[in-house]
Amino acid sequence: MSHLAPVWFKLTDLEVVSGEGCWVTTTSGDRYLDFTSGIAVTSTGHCHPTVVAAIQEQAAKFIHAQVNCYTHTGLGKLGATLAELTPEGIDTFFFANSGAEATEGAVKLAKQATGRQNVIVFAGSFHGRTHLAMAMTTSKTSYRAGHSPLPSGVFVAPFPTSVGLGTQEERIDQCLWGLKHLLLSQTAPAETAAIILEPVLGEGGYEPAPKRFLEGIMEICREHGILFIADEVQCGFGRTGSFFAVEQSGIIPDILVMAKGIASGFPISAIGSTSEIMAKWPTGSHGGTYGGNPIGCAAALATIDVMRAPGFMENVVARGEQLRAGLSKIAVEHPVICDVRGPGLMVAAEFRDPENGSPDGARVAAVLAHCRDEANLLLMNAGTYGNVIRFMPPLVVTEAEMEMALTAVGKAVAATAFSES
Ligand SMILES: Cc1ncc(COP(=O)(O)O)c(C=O)c1O
Numbered sequence: 001m002s003h004l005a006p007v008w009f010k011l012t013d014l015e016v017v018s019g020e021g022c023w024v025t026t027t028s029g030d031r032y033l034d035f036t037s038g039i040a041v042t043s044t045g046h047c048h049p050t051v052v053a054a055i056q057e058q059a060a061k062f063i064h065a066q067v068n069c070y071t072h073t074g075l076g077k078l079g080a081t082l083a084e085l086t087p088e089g090i091d092t093f094f095f096a097n098s099g100a101e102a103t104e105g106a107v108k109l110a111k112q113a114t115g116r117q118n119v120i121v122f123a124g125s126f127h128g129r130t131h132l133a134m135a136m137t138t139s140k141t142s143y144r145a146g147h148s149p150l151p152s153g154v155f156v157a158p159f160p161t162s163v164g165l166g167t168q169e170e171r172i173d174q175c176l177w178g179l180k181h182l183l184l185s186q187t188a189p190a191e192t193a194a195i196i197l198e199p200v201l202g203e204g205g206y207e208p209a210p211k212r213f214l215e216g217i218m219e220i221c222r223e224h225g226i227l228f229i230a231d232e233v234q235c236g237f238g239r240t241g242s243f244f245a246v247e248q249s250g251i252i253p254d255i256l257v258m259a260k261g262i263a264s265g266f267p268i269s270a271i272g273s274t275s276e277i278m279a280k281w282p283t284g285s286h287g288g289t290y291g292g293n294p295i296g297c298a299a300a301l302a303t304i305d306v307m308r309a310p311g312f313m314e315n316v317v318a319r320g321e322q323l324r325a326g327l328s329k330i331a332v333e334h335p336v337i338c339d340v341r342g343p344g345l346m347v348a349a350e351f352r353d354p355e356n357g358s359p360d361g362a363r364v365a366a367v368l369a370h371c372r373d374e375a376n377l378l379l380m381n382a383g384t385y386g387n388v389i390r391f392m393p394p395l396v397v398t399e400a401e402m403e404m405a406l407t408a409v410g411k412a413v414a415a416t417a418f419s420e421s
Contacts, residue, residue, distance in 0.1 A: 011036070011378070011380060012372060012378065014026050014030075014032065015027045018046075018047075019034070019042070019045075019046025019047055020045070020046055020047055021045040021046060021394065021396060022034055022035075022045060022046075022393060022394045022396070022397050022398075022401050023046070024046060024378075030376065031376065032372075032376045032377070032378050033375075033376060033377045033378065033401060033404060033405060033408075034046070034378050034393075034394070035377060035378055035379050035391055035392065035393045035405055036378050036379065036380050036392065037392050037393060037394050038265060039234075039260070039380070039392075040202070040234050040239060040260050040261065040346075040392040041260045041261060041264070041265050042264055042265050042394050043237055043238055043239065043260075043261035043264065043303070043307070043394060043395040043396075044264045044303055044306045044307070044394065044395065044396060045394040045395075045396040046265075046394070048264055048302075048303075048306055048396075050302045050305060050306050051263075051264045051266075051299055051302045051303055051306065053302070054298040054299060054301065054302035055266065055295055055298060055299050055302075057298070058074070058294055058295045058297075058298035058299075059295055061294070062294045063293075063294070063295060064290070064293065064294070065293075065294045066289065067095075067287075067291060067292040068287060072292075072294045072297075074292075074294045074297030074298055074301065075095070075292050075297060077297070077301060078093070078095070078270075078297045078300055078301055079092070079093045081301060081304055082258075082270065082272060083272075085243050085244075085304065086243075086244065086256055086272050087244065087246060087247065087251075087252045087253065087256070088252055089252060089274045090252075090253075090256055090272040090273060090274060091272075091274065091275055092272065092273055092274065092275045092277075092278040093270050093271065093272050094109075094270065094271045094278070094281075094286070094291070095268060095269070095270050095291045095292035095293075095296070095297070096268075096269045096270070096271070096288055096291040097267045097268060097269060097288065097290050097291060097293075097296075098128070098259060098267060098269055099127075099128050099231075099233035099234075099257070099259035099260060099269055100127070100128025100129055100130045100133040101128075101130070101269060101288070101291075102233065102257045102258070102259055102269035102270065102271050103127040103128050103133050103136065103196065103229075103231055103233065103257050104127075104128065104130055104132045104133050105271050105286055106194075106196070106229050106231075106255045106257050106271045107119050107132060107136070107193070107194060107196065107229070108281075108285075108286055109255060109271060109273065109277065109278070109280075109281050109286070110193040110194035110227045110229060110254075110255060111193045111194075112280055112281050112282060112285065113193075113227065113277045113280040113281065114193045114194070114225065114226075114227060116190065116191055116192055116193035116226075117153050117191060117193060118153045118154070118155060118187040118191045118192045118193060119136065119153060119154055119155070119192070119193055119194050119195070119196060120154075120155050120156075120157050120179070120182060120183075120187065120192060120194070120195045120196070120226075121136045121137075121138060121154060121155070121156055121157070121195075121196055121197075122138075122156065122157050122158070122159040122197055122198075122201075123138050123156055123157070123158050123159045123204075124138060124139050124159050124161070124201045124204030124205060124207060124384065125137055125138050125139060125156075125159075125196075125197075125198060125201065125204060125231075126139045126143070126198070126201075126202055126203035126204060126234075127196065127198075127231055127233075128233075129143065131147070131150060131151055132150075132151045132154075134147060134150055135150035135151045135152075135154045136154050136196065137203075138156055138204075139201070139203040139204040139205075139383075139384055140203070140384055153187075155182055155186050155187045155192075157175070157178055157179040157182050157195075158174065158175040158178040158179075159175060159201065159204070159207065159209070160172045160174070160175045160209075160210060160213055161205070161207055162207055162208075162339050162341050162350070163338060163339050163350060163352070163357075168210065169212075172210055172212050172213045172216070175213060176213065176216040176217075176220075179195075179216075179217065179220060180220065183220070183224070189223075189224035189225070189226060192224070192226050193226070193227060194226060194227040194228070194229050194254075194255070195217055195220075195221055195226055195227075195228055195229070196229040196230075196231055197209060197214075197217065197228075197229070197230065197231065198230075198231045198232070198233075198234065198235060199214065199230055199232065199235055199240075199244075199245035199246050199249070199251075200234070200235040200240060200245050200342065200343065200346050202233070202234035202235065202346075202382065202390075203234075203382055203383075204382070204383065204384065205348060205350070205382050205383030205384070205388045205390075206341065206342045206346055206347065206348030206382055206383075206388060206390045207341075207348070208245075208341065208342060208343060209249075211248075211249040211250075214246075214249045214251045215249070215251070218251055221254075227254040227255060227277070228251075228253045228254050228255070229253060229254065229255040229256075229257060230244070230245075230246050230251070230253035230255070230256050230257065231257045232244050232245060232246070232256060232257060232258055233257055233258065233259040233260050233269070234260055234346075235346055236256075236258045236259075236260070236261060236262070237258065237260065237261030237262050237303070237307070238261060238307050238312070238313060238316055238344070238395050239261060239316075239344055239345060239346045239392070239395070240316075240342075240343040240344040240345075240346050241313060241316045241317045241320060241343055241344030241345070242313065242344075243307070243313075244256065245343065245346075248343060254273060254274070254277060255271060255272070255273045255277065256271075256272040256273070257269070257270075257271055257272075258270045258271075258272065261303070261395075262300050262303065263296055263299035263300040263303050264299055264302075264303045264306075265299075266295060266296050266299035266300075267293075267296065268291075268292075268293060268296030268297070268299065268300055307395075312395070312396075315395065315396065315397075316344045316345050316395045317344060318399075319345060319393070319395075319397050319398075319399070319402050320342075320343065320344045320345050320347060322399065322402050322403075322406075323345070323347050323391055323402055323405075323406070324340050324341075324342075324347055326402070326403075326406035326409075326410075327340040327347070327349050327391075327406070327409070328340050329410075330349075330406075330409060330410045330413055331349070333414075334413045334414070334417065335354040336351050336352065336353070336354055336360060336363055336413070336417075337349050337350065337351060337413070338350050338351070338352040338354070338357075342391075345391065345392065345393055345395055345397070346390075346391075346392060347390070347391040347392075348382065348383075348388045348389070348390055348391070349388065349389045349391070349409075350383070350387060350388045351363050351364050351367075351387045351388070351389070352387065359383070359385035359386075359387035360387050361381070361383075361385045361386035361387045363387075363416060364381050364386060364387050364388065364389055365381070365386065366412075366416040367379075367389065367409065367412040367413055367416055368380070368381060368389065368412075370411070370412035370415055370416055371408050371409060371412045374408070374411070374412070374415075375404075375407075375408035375411070375412070377404075377405055377408040377409075379391070379409075380392075389409075391405075393405070
């Protein structure tokens with residue numbers, strides 16, 4: 001397409017005109033079942049009527065009520081609502097526009113609150129594409145290559161992946177040891193402002209951080225006065241079957257970063273923390289023209305209303321179980337799928353050569369193409385090797401739509417079985 005930068009990676013060439021629930025319609029009238037949710041964003045489905053009405057109503061009153069110039073009612077309402085939803089103690093919020101802005105802002109907050117300069121991230125992380133966020137991103141070299149020099153002060157600790165050498169318990173021990181070693185060998189605790197982690201790695205392959213690993217990290221943070229930042233940009237807002245993924249392991253982060261699902265697609269992101277930590281962020285040292293936009297706040301409040309309605313989270317849990325059970329059945333027949341994992345509707349199917357265990361990104365690409373071309377089902381990959389299919393349908397997906405997707409995936413895996421013995 002002319003006049004558009006080729007830097008955008010394109011999953012498909014589809015030109016879409018409208019979306020409703022789990023479906024998008026193209027200019028030629030074809031309908032596609034959208035299991036990408038626009039990269040885990042449209043959790044209430046495309047154009048949920050409650051969200052559309054809230055946006056329309058707000059747009060007629062105020063499109064841009066700049067936060068430095070005046071306050072608008074949506075800000076306080078969204079802050080109070082998020083305080084009800086987020087883990088105990090997180091009661092104060094800053095609003096931005098994207099995930100990268102929010103992760104980067106969270107690190108700025110941690111630096112100011114601790115007076116320390118370094119940050120620790122984990123192998124397989126994705127925190128965004130601005131320079132600091134890129135420096136904190138280790139899931140693929142393509143995100144960083146050609147952009148050096150990146151900001152310094154970022155150190156990478158190991159993450160216990162679901163598939164790897166030894167048992168998962170051994171990998172957790174090794175990774176906790178690696179983190180402690182990092183604090184002895186590269187960034188001293190007195191220099192380390194924060195440890196930032198996605199409770200379920202997103203771009204890194206839909207890898208849930210095991211509970212014991214999270215507890216170990218928290219213990220290290222508490223011992224050394226290091227702040228723990230949970231990046232829930234992708235795994236937050238109901239994606240894992242609870243409002244936030246950290247709830248499932250009982251971890252209370254010092255700083256919580258939210259975006260994507262927060263407003264059903266309207267660009268708004270948030271950094272939440274305790275009022276004590278937020279009070280250490282000097283007034284004027286951070287900000288932004290558009291953060292806290294009134295339409296964004298209205299869209300987020302409407303999204304939260306939809307998610308709090310009876311049955312919403314129950315559907316996420318039930319559809320997740322249906323999805324994992326269906327994928328596990330396909331895996332029995334096709335051992336190229338070596339692992340099915342992930343909470344709620346943040347589900348991964350990992351592909352490896354059953355003979356030698358090497359990652360099979362080519363097979364994943366073939367399965368995705370088959371689903372798209374033969375069954376009008378849109379899916380994306382993830383992981384350093386591109387060998388994971390990530391399932392991130394809208395959280396309102398029905399049992400019948402899930403069955404349709406599973407049938408398509410089963411057929412695609414069978415049809416691309418050219419390399420299986
Ligand atoms: C965990 C996580 N953090 C941060 C980001 C960056 O968000 P954005 O693309 O809105 O800048 C992403 C995007 O995929 C993400 O998955």
